[in-house]
Amino acid sequence: xxxxxxxxxxxxxxxxxxxxxxxxxxxxxxxxxxxxxxxxxxxxxxxxxxxxxxxxxxxxxxxxxxxxxxxxxxxxxxxxxxxxxxxxxxxxxxxxxxxxxxxxxxxxxxxxxxxxxxxxxxxxxxxxxxxxxxxxxxxxxxxxxxxxxxxxxxxxxxxxxxxxxxxxxxxxxxxxxxxxxxxxxxxxxxxxxxxxxxxxxxxxxxxxxxxxxxxxxxxxxxxxxxxxxxxxxxxxxxxxxxxxxxxxxxxxxxxxxxxxxxxxxxxxxxxxxxxxxxxxxxxxxxxxxxxxxxxxxxxxxxxxxxxxxxxxxxxxxxxxxxxxxxxxxxxxxxxxxxxxxxxxxxxxxxxxxxxxxxxxxxxxxxxxxxxxxxxxxxxxxxxxxxxxxxxxxxxxxxxxxxxxxxxxxxxxxxxxxxxxxxxxxxxxxxxxxxxxxxxxxxxxxxxxxxxxxxxxxxxxxxxxxxxxxxxxxxxxxxxxxxxxxxxxxxxxxxxxxxxxxxxxxxxxxxxxxxxxxxxxxxxxxxxxxxxxxxxxxxxxxxxxxxxxxxxxxxxxxxxxxxxxxxxxxxxxxxxxxxxxxxxxxxxxxxxxxxxxxxxxxxxxxxxxxxxxxxxxxxxxxxxxxxxxxxxxxxxxxxxxxxxxxxxxxxxxxxxxxxxxxxxxxxxxxxxxxxxxxxxxxxxxxxxxxxxxxxxxxxxxxxxxxxxxxxxxxxxxxxxxxxxxxxxxxxxxxxxxxxxxxxxxxxxxxxxxxxxxxxxxxxxxxxxxxxxxxxxxxxxxxxxxxxxxxxxxxxxxxxxxxxxxxxxxxxxxxxxxxxxxxxxxxxxxxxxxxxxxxxxxxxxxxxxxxxxxxxxxxxxxxxxxxxxxxxxxxxxxxxxxxxxxxxx
Numbered sequence: 001x002x003x004x005x006x007x008x009x010x011x012x013x014x015x016x017x018x019x020x021x022x023x024x025x026x027x028x029x030x031x032x033x034x035x036x037x038x039x040x041x042x043x044x045x046x047x048x049x050x051x052x053x054x055x056x057x058x059x060x061x062x063x064x065x066x067x068x069x070x071x072x073x074x075x076x077x078x079x080x081x082x083x084x085x086x087x088x089x090x091x092x093x094x095x096x097x098x099x100x101x102x103x104x105x106x107x108x109x110x111x112x113x114x115x116x117x118x119x120x121x122x123x124x125x126x127x128x129x130x131x132x133x134x135x136x137x138x139x140x141x142x143x144x145x146x147x148x149x150x151x152x153x154x155x156x157x158x159x160x161x162x163x164x165x166x167x168x169x170x171x172x173x174x175x176x177x178x179x180x181x182x183x184x185x186x187x188x189x190x191x192x193x194x195x196x197x198x199x200x201x202x203x204x205x206x207x208x209x210x211x212x213x214x215x216x217x218x219x220x221x222x223x224x225x226x227x228x229x230x231x232x233x234x235x236x237x238x239x240x241x242x243x244x245x246x247x248x249x250x251x252x253x254x255x256x257x258x259x260x261x262x263x264x265x266x267x268x269x270x271x272x273x274x275x276x277x278x279x280x281x282x283x284x285x286x287x288x289x290x291x292x293x294x295x296x297x298x299x300x301x302x303x304x305x306x307x308x309x310x311x312x313x314x315x316x317x318x319x320x321x322x323x324x325x326x327x328x329x330x331x332x333x334x335x336x337x338x339x340x341x342x343x344x345x346x347x348x349x350x351x352x353x354x355x356x357x358x359x360x361x362x363x364x365x366x367x368x369x370x371x372x373x374x375x376x377x378x379x380x381x382x383x384x385x386x387x388x389x390x391x392x393x394x395x396x397x398x399x400x401x402x403x404x405x406x407x408x409x410x411x412x413x414x415x416x417x418x419x420x421x422x423x424x425x426x427x428x429x430x431x432x433x434x435x436x437x438x439x440x441x442x443x444x445x446x447x448x449x450x451x452x453x454x455x456x457x458x459x460x461x462x463x464x465x466x467x468x469x470x471x472x473x474x475x476x477x478x479x480x481x482x483x484x485x486x487x488x489x490x491x492x493x494x495x496x497x498x499x500x501x502x503x504x505x506x507x508x509x510x511x512x513x514x515x516x517x518x519x520x521x522x523x524x525x526x527x528x529x530x531x532x533x534x535x536x537x538x539x540x541x542x543x544x545x546x547x548x549x550x551x552x553x554x555x556x557x558x559x560x561x562x563x564x565x566x567x568x569x570x571x572x573x574x575x576x577x578x579x580x581x582x583x584x585x586x587x588x589x590x591x592x593x594x595x596x597x598x599x600x601x602x603x604x605x606x607x608x609x610x611x612x613x614x615x616x617x618x619x620x621x622x623x624x625x626x627x628x629x630x631x632x633x634x635x636x637x638x639x640x641x642x643x644x645x646x647x648x649x650x651x652x653x654x655x656x657x658x659x660x661x662x663x664x665x666x667x668x669x670x671x672x673x674x675x676x677x678x679x680x681x682x683x684x685x686x687x688x689x690x691x692x693x694x695x696x697x698x699x700x701x702x703x704x705x706x707x708x709x710x711x712x713x714x715x716x717x718x719x720x721x722x723x724x725x726x727x728x729x730x731x732x733x734x735x736x737x738x739x740x741x742x743x744x745x746x747x748x749x750x751x752x753x754x755x756x757x758x759x760x761x762x763x764x765x766x767x768x769x770x771x772x773x774x775x776x777x778x779x780x781x782x783x784x785x786x787x788x789x790x791x792x793x794x795x796x797x798x799x800x801x802x803x804x805x806x807x808x809x810x811x812x813x814x815x816x817x818x819x820x821x822x823x824x825x826x827x828x829x830x831x832x833x834x835x836x837x838x839x840x841x842x843x844x845x846x847x848x849x850x851x852x853x854x855x856x857x858x859x860x861x862x863x864x865x866x867x868x869x870x871x872x873x874x875x876x877x878x879x880x881x882x883x884x885x886x887x
Contacts, residue, residue, distance in 0.1 A: 010310065013174035021107060021318045028100040028322055029286075032329035035093060036282065039335040042093065044454070044484045045085040046518055048552060050584060050617035053077045055563050057594035059628050059661075060696045062725070065763035067755050069699070069725050071692040071718050075594040075628065076621040077559040078584040080552045081525050082518035083491055084484035086458035087451075089424050093333030094201050097326050101212055102184050104322030109157065110176040111315035113164040119306065120165050128154055134208035140196035149191070156183045173311055199428055205330065206421040212327045213339070213414060219289070219320040220346045221396070224354040226291040227284070228254060232362060233377040236370075247370035254359055261352040268341075268348060269406060285347040289321055302381035302388070331417070334424060337480055338442070338449040339417030345403075345410040353398035361391040409446070416445035420452055432459055448479035457488060466492050483509060483516040490522060502526060517547020525556060533564040551582035558588035562595055571596055583608055584618040590625035601633050602626070609640070613647040620651055627658030635666035653686070664697060669793055670821050673697060680710070688714055695722050701794050702767065703825055704730035717743055721755070728759040767791075769798050780805055794822045796829035803835040812842050830860035834868050841875050849876060 010018070035042055055077060058070035112123040131153060142148040160183050164176050197203045231253050235246035264281060266272045293314075300313030307313045331339045365383045366376045381388060403410055419442035426435035436459050442452040453476035460469035473489040476482070486509030493502035506523040513519060524539030537560055543553035558577070561570060570592065580586070586605055593599070604626065608619045615623070623644070627637035641659035645652035656675075664672035673694070680690040695711035698704075704726040711722040720743050728736035736759055744752050769792035776784035785802040792798055799822040806815035816839045822832050837852030849872075856868050 011172065013172055014310075017174040017177055018314075021315075021322070024100060024103050025318065025322050025325065028325040028329060031093070031096055031100070032325050032332065035090075035329050035332040039332045039337070039340070040450075040482050040484055042090045042333045043087050043335045044482075045088070046484075046549075047083045047085050048549075049081050049083050051079050051081075052617050052621055053079065053559070053563075055591070055595070057591070058597065059594050059599075059631075060693065060700070061597065062696065062699055062765055064725070064755075064765060065758045065761065067751075067758040067763075069696075069721060069755075071696050071722070073628075073689065073693060075591045076587065076624050077562055077591050078587050078618050078621045079525060079528070079556050079559045080584055081522050082487060082552070084487045084518075086461055087335075087424075087427075087455045089202065089428055090333045091199070091202065093330060094205050097330035097333070098188075098201055098205060100326035101323045101330075102188070103181070104319040104326065106181045106184050107177055107315050107319035107322070109161055110164075110173060110180050111312045111319065113161045113176055114169075114173065114308070114311045116306070117165075120161075124158060124161065128158070130211040130214070134204075134211055136204075136207075138197065138203055138207050139191055139200055141191055141194045153187060156187065173315060177315075197429075199425065202425050202428060206425045209418045209421050212323060212330075213342075213417075215320060216324040216327045216343065217346050219324040220285060220343070221350050221354065221399070222317075222320065223285075223288040223292040223296075224347075224350040225358040225395075226288040226295045227257060227351065228355045228358045228362070229295045229377070229380060230287075230291045231257065232380055236374075236376045246373075246376070247367075250362075250370070254355075258352065258355060258359070261348055261355065264348045265352055265402070268345060281344045281347045284351060285343075288351065289324070292317060293321075298381050299388075334421070335451055336417045336420050337451050338413035338420070338446050342410045342413045342417065345406075345413075349402045349410075350399055353402060354392070354395035357391045357395035357398065361386050361388070412445040413449065416442040416449055416452065418442075419445065420449075420455070423452070423455055427455065427459065432463065435459060443475075447475070450476045450480040450482060450485070454482075454485055454488075457485075461488075466495065481509075481512050483513050483519050486512075486519055487522060490526075494526070499526065499530060515546050517543045517545075517549070517553065520546055521553045521556065524553065528556070528560055533560060536560055551580050551585050554578075554580060555582065555585040555588055558585065558592055562588065562592050581605075583622055587618055587622035587625055590622065590629045593629050594625060599629055599632060602630055604630075604634065604636060609644070613644055615644065615648050615651060620648075620654075624654060624658045628661045631661040631665040633666070635662055637662040638667045657690075669697075669701070669790075670824065673825065692718060692722075695719070695726075698825075699726055699729075700765075701792050701825070702729075703794060705828070706825060717746075721752075724755075725759070729764065733760060767795070769795050773798050773801060776805075777801065782809075789818060793818070794826040796822070796826060796831040800831040800835050803839065807839065807842065812839060815839055816843065828859050830856050830864060830868075833859065834872075837868075837872055838875065841872075841879055844879065846876065846879060 053076070054074045056072035057075040058072055059075075060073070061068050061070045109127070112120050112127075115123070132150065136150045136153060137147050139149060140146075157180070160180055164171060164179070191200050191204070195203075231250060235250035235253070260279060261284075263272070263274065267274055296313060296317045297309045300307045300309035307316070328340075328343060331343070361383065362376070362380070364386045366379070369376050369379070419438045423435045423438035423442065426432075426438060436456065439452045439456045439459070442449065443456070446452075453472045457469045457472035457476065460466070460472060470489060470492045473485050473492070476485045477489070486505060490502040490505045490509075493499075493505060503523065503526055506519055506526065509519045510516065510523060520539050520543035524536045524543060527533075527539065528536035537557065540553045540557050540560065544550045544557065547553065554577075577589070579589070583605060590602065593602075605622065608622045608626075610616075610619065623637070623641060626634075627641055630637070638659050641655045641662075645655040645659070648655065660672045660676055663669075663675075676690055676694045676697070680687060680694050691710050691714045695707045695714065698707035698710060699722065707726040708723050708730075711719045711726065713719070714722070720739050724736040724739035724743075727733070727739065737756065740752055740756055743749075769788055772784070772788035772791055776788050785805050788798050789802045799818050803815040803819050806812075806818070815835070819832055819835045819839060822829070823836065826832060833852045833855035837849045837856065840846070840849035840852055853869075853872055857865050860868065
């Protein structure tokens with residue numbers, strides 16, 4: 001077991017550096033795991049598009065016995081669809097890739113300095129050649145097309161590594177890695193400060209692509225036989241201790257392993273259509289790489305000192321491992337699918353070809369040892385007949401043959417991946433023409449690759465070319481379809497009004513991705529727009545169970561229910577709905593509550609108001625619906641919505657109307673009526689709506705004559721019925737009958753007959769102000785009278801009682817203001833004029849008092865007028881006497 005912890009016998013500095021190397025490797029593996037979960041999700045986001053629509057709800061209700069009169073007003077609904085974004089670049093992943101890969105390169109260069117002169121020079125020359133092909137001059141560090149950075153990099157790396165190799169061979173590997181790491185860090189900082197390209201990290205990563213790809217492929221081939229070597233250890237280490245031969249076990253598991261590789265190869269080359277996903281090639285590569293950390297030790301020991309494991313072999317292997325992992329993570333982070341397929345082919349075909357030869361190597365060399373029940377794994381790299389070099393050469397030859405059978409498709413895919421990287425770079429620098437050319441070069445190498453086609457579709461969308469975008473979206477679906485591409489294609493078809501084609505496209509996408517909540521939601525919304533409510537409900541219900549963002553289809557379901565469900569079913573469905581914190585859902589929930597005429601208290605969602613006060617569709621709908629639904633319970637919208645209207649001029653009228661509801665029911669009714677009256681007098685497209693609402697509010701306040709006048713200009717049944725109700729309540733039942741008969745001439749309705757019966761029965765609304773006035777009379781207080789007046793500031797009984805109370809408390813100014821406000825809308829109320837006359841006299845305004853006395857004589861009954869005069873005349877005579885005495 002000690003051999004698994006070989007670094008335990010190393011020096012402290014070596015152990016610390018080993019731990020650091022493993023830490024970098026683990027971080028790179030974490031990056032790979034995160035970015036491999038959903039490669040497309042790294043570069044394509046699911047955006048949510050919100051749309052507003054209206055339905056009508058009756059939120060103002062006047063109850064007359066068992067019958068109620070209300071007017072329909074808009075309530076707002078939000079529907080949301082998913083839209084895949086254009087392809088973007090994950091810059092954080094680019095930076096992490098360079099950090100990890102340069103760390104791996106630093107370790108490799110440090111390991112090279114410990115080798116013999118021939119291998120050191122050979123490795124250094126290869127490194128410089130690849131550095132030249134990485135085109136460092138594209139960073140523009142010292143001017144355009146200036147190779148000074150390349151020369152500086154070569155001098156620094158070659159100088160430091162040669163110093164360690166030739167002059168200080170005694171220095172340990174840890175110090176070598178740190179020194180070369182300092183050179184790497186210096187160059188990175190230099191580039192960050194002096195590079196003229198706007199994206200130096202992406203530029204360096206894109207142009208150095210071939211360097212990292214070749215190192216990754218080299219590592220995958222080097223580690224390709226490690227699984228077979230592990231099977232030799234597994235078969236013989238335990239069998240020897242039990243005195244058994246491990247040959248049978250080794251052959252069985254090796255053949256099964258090779259059979260799996262063969263099936264994967266046949267599936268990847270489309271020779272079979274089986275879903276061989278028991279073990280992903282990524283896991284095979286990772287298993288081989290991890291086994292190689294220990295297995296490479298025996299391979300290094302078999303080189304007769306050319307690659308000593310402790311000083312060279314381990315560091316070469318771990319450096320290659322880090323680069324391979326980080327490069328693969330980078331390809332996943334950029335969704336560069338042709339490169340990922342190339343790496344998968346290298347894993348499958350490399351392990352298949354090398355393992356077949358390695359199995360032959362094991363049997364030819366060690367068959368007698370198997371029969372003797374010996375531990376073959378201990379001498380695995382000490383061949384008796386067939387050499388390791390021959391095995392690797394023949395295995396590599398088979399790999400070339402397998403690639404040739406595919407017409408070098410993996411090579412073409414790798415080239416396509418290189419062009420994709422350059423296309424990403426120039427797309428980010430907004431050199432769209434150049435970016436398009438690189439993507440098209442990638443398509444020439446592999447015309448079905450998803451990355452290039454989706455990127456070209458993204459460029460076409462940015463330039464407004466929908467036809468080209470649709471073509472490339474279709475191309476991207478040929479081999480590696482994605483929900484994002486289906487969404488993009490259907491979105492274009494919808495914009496072109498090709499609804500049936502869009503439906504077909506989404507249905508095809510759902511057949512390919514049956515658990516894609518985004519496509520299910522979009523198809524449901526498409527059916528909803530074409531008024532196929534049952535299909536819309538079916539797909540949205542499936543989407544709610546399929547997507548992680550279940551709140552979006554849930555929001556859409558509420559919108560569908562609100563528009564297509566009767567009140568009884570709506571009540572049962574609403575009561576079964578699970579409440580959500582999502583703003584759009586809450587907006588629709590309030591709309592449903594408006595339709596149900598349920599106005600129970602709701603907590604205000606503060607997130608509806610962004611810091612910049614610029615409202616989204618969801619926030620707009622929520623605020624409007626909240627303002628109406630909570631008008632009797634919350635006065636906040638009366639202040640908040642006008643302030644938001646100033647910041648959102650396009651939405652200001654709707655926001656101001658919702659604010660008036662809160663103002664009318666929880667604030668100043670006078671202010672609400674004056675504002676709405678001004679809007680109603682303006683000739684606009686919403687004038688009819690304003691008259692309806694204003695007329696209903698006047699009805700609620702008992703101002704029937706004003707209500708009749710306001711509702712008379714409202715076209716349609718609502719205005720006619722409103723006038724009938726107002727006439728009946730003001731004891732003009734004959735007029736009410738005529739108006740209702742007029743309605744029945746157009747449409748026979750049992751509801752109209754019921755309304756007639758209700759009106760002739762003498763049913764009257766029960767004003768809340770009456771009950772509050774009784775409370776105030778029983779328990780006189782400023783608070784109780786204020787509540788009564790606030791409920792109906794125009795009711796002559798309420799205002800007269802409140803005025804009398806405040807006069808007695810010597811609050812003449814307050815009482816006078818109450819009366820003046822009431823007279824603005826109720827100028828025919830004799831009790832108000834009585835109070836006006838009294839209050840005028842108390843303030844010494846005899847002329848105004850006489851005006852009030854004249855109005856009382858005009859509007860009051862004779863008996864009431866005589867009673868008023870018995871009080872008014874002495875008050876006036878007293879004031880006149882006092883004035884005469886003063887003179």
